[in-house]
Amino acid sequence: MAIFNLNINGKSQQVDVDPNTPMLWVLRDHLDLVGTKFGCGIAQCGACTIHLDGNAVRSCQLPVSSAQDSQITTIEGLSETGDHPVQKAWMEHDVPQCGYCQAGQIMTAAALLQQNPNPSEEEIENAMNGNICRCGTYTRIKAAVITASQNL
């Protein structure tokens, strides 16, 4: 066990956990930020995607010990009121089915658009390929990313 100081969604947080604990579980079990989801635990599904200094990373593979000096953003901190262009586009296209994968999808899409505000369809496909949606909402996800890019 050790104390870690974290900056999450613009707020300082302190946790006392095993240094190997993945950020996913620090967020979910210790900080009650449960929007970030557990899907596979081995960086294969993208459900646990968060932003680490603006980059989309898989929090299930990020030990808390290496997240200390970074700015972390989770789905809860993507916008104050759910009005990030990606979130709005997701609602406009009524993307979710079960919804479980969608926080991860949105975080991946938001990081993509931050770095590349006008992605081509191919760039969208490449960026989103690491996020599995078992319900198969891929066509709507793509449409929503395009809409979001137009409304940035």
Place this chain on the structure above:
Amino acid sequence: MTTLDKKLDRRSFLKVSALAGGGMVLSFSWLAGCKPTTEEELLAMPKEWFELNSYIKIGENGVVTLYSSSPEFGQNVKTSMPMILAEELDVDWKKVIVEQGNFDSQRFQRQSAGGSQSIRQGWTPLRTAGATARAMLVGAAAQIWNVPASEITTSAGILEHKGSGKKAHYGEMASLATAIEVPENPKLKDITDFKIIGNSKKNVEAEKIVTGKPLFGIDYKVEGMKYAAIVHPPAFGMKVKSFDASYVLGMSGIQEVFTINIFNENYVRTFFDVATFPELLVVVGNSTWEVFQAKKNLKVEWENAPESSFTMTGFGGRNPYKVTVPEGLESSANHREKMAEYTQKPGNVVRRDGDPEGAFKKAAKVLEKTYTAPFLAHNTMEPANFFAHVTAEKAELYGPTQWPEPMSAALADRLGIPKENIKINLARMGGGFGLRAYGHHLLEAALISQKIAAPVKMVYTREDEMTYGIYRPTYSATYRAALDENNNLLALHVKAGGVPESPLHANRFPAGAIDNYLAEAWEIPSNITVGAFRAPRSNFMAAAEQSFLDELAEVMEKDPIAFRLELLKRAETNPVGENNDYDAKRYAGVLELVRDKSNWNTPAAGVHRGVSAYFCHNSYVAEVVDTKIVDSKPVVEKVYAAVDCGIVVNPDSATNMGEGAIVDGIGNAFFGELAFENGVATKTNFDKYRMIRHKEAPKKIEVYFVDSKEDPTGLGEPFFPPVFAAVANSLYKATGKRYYEQPFAPQLEMQNLKM
């Protein structure tokens, strides 16, 4: 099944009111429909609620709460079922709040998500519940205004009496309405007057989903809650021999290690009490991560399980029968061998029309093909989990379940707590696809909580989830067609089976369209557990049947759609045999619609197209898949789907469901496969189990609904079965090879195509 009347009578109403209490605290739920734009539109919560029946309560300010009683797993019933209530109640959708109804068999009708039944079964009861409440509001206004009820009209939550110029909103009449006698047969709207049904409404939980609110069972937490993980045997056919917890108990955050037995000795299981491994190991601790770490380090000795048996009953406790679980460590290679043997042996005849044997003897030509498909894992994105808090007197549970009702009996038996003291609250589910109809995880969580005497959340790892069992079975089907020298179809013979069940539906198309028809089934027992998987059995039979019909049409030198339509014409005008369980005209209707919408005869340049159609869950779906080979890679460009599912309640959401099922079908057709070696699943996570990903989804999916006045039929499943053959048939056009074995990717790779 309890009837609606029971749910709406005065007694149950009073009971509900008592339960709800005067100042029932409501977790403020996202308002249905669009986000309010002005301050005024931001609805003030009412000071008081008046409950008109189990599904509806109205605040004094006109805000309406509608309960969605079915479990939600992405089929969007939480929006579409309240839409049905709102339609007949005649309220403004913007003033509607939707609440999840928790499991309560006294209060709600059929709380289950399965068999594409929610809307079908809910249609009349929900319409009636809405109309009943509306009639009571009208009755209240008639009393206060002293005018005949028949002269009062309603519109969007406003009552009006034109003659006297009197007007009031529902909230003003709600209090008195609760005292109005519940009408016996309230008049339902004419479907041509629908304003909400048929007009797309956005998912009522969309904002919560996109902002990461805790909606799922896995998100739940209470003060003092412990975390638990299970360890199950590494192979089907094995059980726990002994374990040594000493090392694990020294690990950080670990509290206890023990075993649980899922059922009592003589418990009679229902269909949904599948517990693959009757005894499990449990690790309890302070956080999910810690119990996951500990379970990896637990020292367990396993041993082969002997043959065992238990008693199971059918639906509603009927017809108890003995289930035998064979011993042994099974492998896919053996399954394949055995299935090949069975295709050569006579099966159980489940349907015979005319003289099929005679027709085959006379045949000038016989076309025979065998189709196979592997076990599939459901792979819901949210792994199994449940929260449970069991005390001496009562149990409270929360989490993902498609069907709480059978589990309340199992819980009562195992916990020794009466059913009425067991509360099962329904979380939004991160997928279900049939898997979450089986409730072993509820029992596991409850037994753990009982044992440690504390609230607990049990969570499966992805590996647990994928290797626990309850799979789509592996199947095989052999089709034979007898043709005369002029290529006329004389007879058709299908023989289908699987491990451990046959996928055959005796009375499905093309039965009814062919004079001489024979259908045979066979089964091979197994200790690998299976369960419903999106359109059970149909999801394989459609693939085999519709691939075979495509090949048969080619041999007969007919267009694949024209050939199917010919068969359906025969079934419509002069059906063979009895009990054909489809309506040939509606079946033909979707084929014609997809033919027209896809411009079947004029595909775009470089596009290879295949067609397929199937009937299940009372709905008809035809699909055309367009495939292209791009840089040696088969790419599904576009899919057209035509659907006849009666009236469509929420069209855009229904389209979303269709798109999802099509993507699901393409993924499983190309990649879906779970195999076994000595009882061990060879894939345990998404690194090996290939799921369809963003790039492999079609560029475009067009869904067309047949304009219908029929009551709604199934939707979540029927889109799925036809996809497999439509993909196979289009790949045939692209590569010149037929695809008989699912998944298709390995064969495509052997043809030097990239997958």
